[in-house]
Amino acid sequence: xxxxxxxxxxxxxxxxxxxxxxxxxxxxxxxxxxxxxxxxxxxxxxxxxxxxxxxxxxxxxxxxxxxxxxxxxxxxxxxxxxxxxxxxxxxxxxxxxxxxxxxxxxxxxxxxxxxxxxxxxxxxxxxxxxxxxxxxxxxxxxxxxxxxxxxxxxxxxxxxxxxxxxxxxxxxxxxxxxxxxxxxxxxxxxxxxxxxxxxxxxxxxxxxxxxxxxxxxxxxxxxxxxxxxxxxxxxxxxxxxxxxxxxxxxxxxxxxxxxxxxxxxxxxxxxxxxxxxxxxxxxxxxxxxxxxxxxxxxxxxxxxxxxxxxxxxxxxxxxxxxxxxxxxxxxxxxxxxxxxxxxxxxxxxxxxxxxxxxxxxxxxxxxxxxxxxxxxxxxxxxxxxxxxxxxxxxxxxxxxxxxxxxxxxxxxxxxxxxxxxxxxxxxxxxxxxxxxxxxxxxxxxxxxxxxxxxxxxxxxxxxxxxxxxxxxxxxxx
Numbered sequence: 001x002x003x004x005x006x007x008x009x010x011x012x013x014x015x016x017x018x019x020x021x022x023x024x025x026x027x028x029x030x031x032x033x034x035x036x037x038x039x040x041x042x043x044x045x046x047x048x049x050x051x052x053x054x055x056x057x058x059x060x061x062x063x064x065x066x067x068x069x070x071x072x073x074x075x076x077x078x079x080x081x082x083x084x085x086x087x088x089x090x091x092x093x094x095x096x097x098x099x100x101x102x103x104x105x106x107x108x109x110x111x112x113x114x115x116x117x118x119x120x121x122x123x124x125x126x127x128x129x130x131x132x133x134x135x136x137x138x139x140x141x142x143x144x145x146x147x148x149x150x151x152x153x154x155x156x157x158x159x160x161x162x163x164x165x166x167x168x169x170x171x172x173x174x175x176x177x178x179x180x181x182x183x184x185x186x187x188x189x190x191x192x193x194x195x196x197x198x199x200x201x202x203x204x205x206x207x208x209x210x211x212x213x214x215x216x217x218x219x220x221x222x223x224x225x226x227x228x229x230x231x232x233x234x235x236x237x238x239x240x241x242x243x244x245x246x247x248x249x250x251x252x253x254x255x256x257x258x259x260x261x262x263x264x265x266x267x268x269x270x271x272x273x274x275x276x277x278x279x280x281x282x283x284x285x286x287x288x289x290x291x292x293x294x295x296x297x298x299x300x301x302x303x304x305x306x307x308x309x310x311x312x313x314x315x316x317x318x319x320x321x322x323x324x325x326x327x328x329x330x331x332x333x334x335x336x337x338x339x340x341x342x343x344x345x346x347x348x349x350x351x352x353x354x355x356x357x358x359x360x361x362x363x364x365x366x367x368x369x370x371x372x373x374x375x376x377x378x379x380x381x382x383x384x385x386x387x388x389x390x391x392x393x394x395x396x397x398x399x400x401x402x403x404x405x406x407x408x409x410x411x412x413x414x415x416x417x418x419x420x421x422x423x424x425x426x427x428x429x430x431x432x433x434x435x436x437x438x439x440x441x442x443x444x445x446x447x448x449x450x451x452x453x454x455x456x457x458x459x460x461x462x463x464x465x466x467x468x469x470x471x472x473x474x475x476x477x
Contacts, residue, residue, distance in 0.1 A: 001436065003416075007409040009436055010451060013381060017406055020382040023477035025130035029234030030474065031227060031269065033137035034262065035214045035241030036120030037178040038145055039462070040110035044183050046085065046191035046200070052107070053078060053193065060194035069286065071095045071208055074103050081206045082193060085185050088202030092180075094209050096250070101210035104181060114462070115148040116180050117214065118240030118281050121463035122470045123167070126238075127155035128399055129386075129471065135234065136167055137223050139213035140175040150397055158223040178211040182462070214241055216249050217258040219265060227269040236277050237266060238470055242298070243283035245290045255290045259298055266301075277370070279304040281469050282311050292318040295348060304352040306469030309337060312355060316340050319347045334360055334417040334449075335424040342428070345445075354380075356468045359414035362421065363448040363472070371476045373439045373446045379476030380450040383468045384410075390467060391458035405453050414451025421449055 001009070053060060056074070063079045071077045071093050077100065080093045095101050115121055123136035127150055134155050138145060141157065149155055149167035157167040187203040226232055239262075245255035270276055280302045285291040295315055299305055307315070309332050316325035321343050328336045334357065341355055341364050352365040361380045365371075371379070388405035390396045415435075422434040425447060432440040432447075440447040 003412050006415050006435065010410045010415075013377070013438070014385065014406070014410070016378045017382045017385045017403060020378045020475050020477065021129060021402060024126075024475055025132065026477065027131045027235055027474060029133040029135065029232070030126050030131050030236040030238065031135045031137070031234050032119045032123040032126065032238050032470075033223075033241075034119055034139070034217060034219060034239065035117035035244070036115070036123070036136065036138045036145065037117040037180050037209075037211055037214060038148065039114045039116030039180050039182050041112050041114060041182045041184065042108060042110045044081075044185055046185070046189045046198075049078070049081065049085070049191055050193065064194055064196075069093050071100060072097060074100055076100075077104060077208050080208065081183055082191065082198075084204060084206040085189075085191055085200050086198035088187065088200055088204050090204045090206070092207035092209060094211075094215065094244070098210070101179070104208065104210075105179070108181065108183070110181070113144065113148065116463075118283065118463070118466040119238075120148065121466045122238050122240065122281070123155060124150050125386075125396065125467045125470055126474060127152045128396060129402065129475070130154075130399070131474065133234070135164075135223075135227065135232070137220060139218040139220060140178050141170045141172045142175045142177050143171040143173075144177045145175075146170045158220065158226045160222055162222045162226055164226065176212075178213060180207055180209040180211065182207050209244075211244065212250075214244050215246075216251065216253060217241060217245055217255075217262060219262060224265050224268075228265075228271075230272045232269075232272070234273050234276055236279065236474055237269065238279045238281060238473075239266070239298075239302070240281040240283065240466065242290070242294055243285040245285075246287045247289040255287065256293050259290075259293060263298060263301060277304060277473070278302045279306065279469070279473055281466055282307045282315070284311055284314055288318055291315070295319060299348045299350055302350060304354070304473060305348070305350050306354045306356070306465070306473075308355070308465050309357045312337060312340050312344065315344050319344065332357075334362065334421040338362060338364075338421055338424050354469060354472055356465055356472075357417070359411055359452055359454060360417040360421070361450045361452060361468065361472065363446075365446050365448075367441065367444050367446055369446065371473075373441060373448050375476040376446075376448040376472070377438050377450060379474070380448065380472045382475040383471040384450055384452040386471050387464055387468050388453035388455055390464065391455040391461060394459035396467070405455075408453045410451040411454040413454060418449055418451050
């Protein structure tokens with residue numbers, strides 16, 4: 001089949017998206033925990049960076065040096081920004097001291113505020129898709145944070161009295177805003193520093209984060225008690241936010257202790273909802289001790305895992321598959337990444353895992369998983385539509401935008417990656433029809449693959465992976 005013929009075939013498959021979206025309103029309850037924060041977004045030019053560095057008499061030579069990826073001084077923040085600008089890469093560095101946070105707040109500012117953190121992004125997405133009750137956890141809920149939740153009655157948080165309340169109306173005035181500065185820069189912009197001129201090779205962003213509560217995975221007691229109450233009913237829990245932990249925390253605690261505490265709390269939540277599906281959204285975790293513990297402990301407790309290309313490579317690095325990780329990093333294609341998925345699948349023994357890569361989503365699950373292959377495919381197709389709608393319109397804050405992309409075709413990039421995946425599956429498992437139907441099963445595994453819609457000039461890509469993973473799972477009805 002030619003790509004033109006395949007696009008028509010997949011266009012027919014994607015026609016299920018409207019009915020799948022309607023089915024999401026049949027989901028009675030979902031918990032999204034743990035991390036929500038404020039993203040302060042600003043676009044900055046090379047000239048503006050030069051002006052700030054000059055005005056504040058920063059050490060330009062020091063700003064060009066490599067070093068630790070954290071922010072102890074204001075100069076460190078600019079060291080990270082300049083590194084990302086001149087290489088066209090995205091990195092996130094953590095701000096350790098409040099005075100640095102205060103300086104950036106006063107001197108950098110922001111163009112707009114938007115919801116940040118996987119937990120907050122997933123909650124908004126689930127609520128706008130119509131899930132009957134979405135319970136979102138916040139470690140901090142001042143007005144600045146709460147107003148970023150959609151103004152929807154089905155999106156709820158727990159107030160200090162332990163009562164469920166519309167999330168956007170909560171105002172814990174004593175809470176400190178948790179701000180992640182997203183500093184964006186443009187391709188082909190130039191920056192002159194220490195006598196050298198750098199041209200940015202790719203539009204990207206540098207994130208400077210002040211988030212002392214999510215750094216230690218702080219869990220709100222009132223929320224914990226409410227989710228453990230027998231009156232709280234839910235079918236899904238989506239966990240995220242562990243990537244910010246480090247093995248040694250500033251308060252003397254350890255990241256491993258915080259992971260264990262969260263596991264015990266989630267176990268209590270599930271006692272009254274034993275059939276609920278527990279999903280872990282894995283993000284890029286810098287601390288290798290924490291990353292390894294997440295893989296060895298938490299990942300083996302859950303029913304489903306989601307990751308992108310980079311996060312899959314990160315996992316391979318800590319399970320003894322460094323060589324394969326290097327191959328995937330050098331040639332990041334569906335064939336290599338699927339080989340990596342198989343290694344992770346066999347190591348963790350989690351019954352379902354999903355990769356979202358550029359152009360293609362791949363789900364690998366044990367035979368007989370509670371969501372059938374066709375249900376998974378329909379959920380993934382819905383996710384592809386919603387993700388493309390978000391990229392093309394800039395947000396998915398209202399129901400009528402969710403299927404903006406429903407008349408668009410899947411991409412050639414996605415189809416080519418699907419063909420490559422099909423060849424690899426043929427070598428390892430036998431003949432398959434993944435290219436046309438996106439489904440392969442045998443006596444032990446089920447593989448579901450969906451080519452995606454690519455928007456040529458996306459307005460936003462923030463939170464895309466979280467949106468994809470959650471809708472693929474919850475939309476698989």
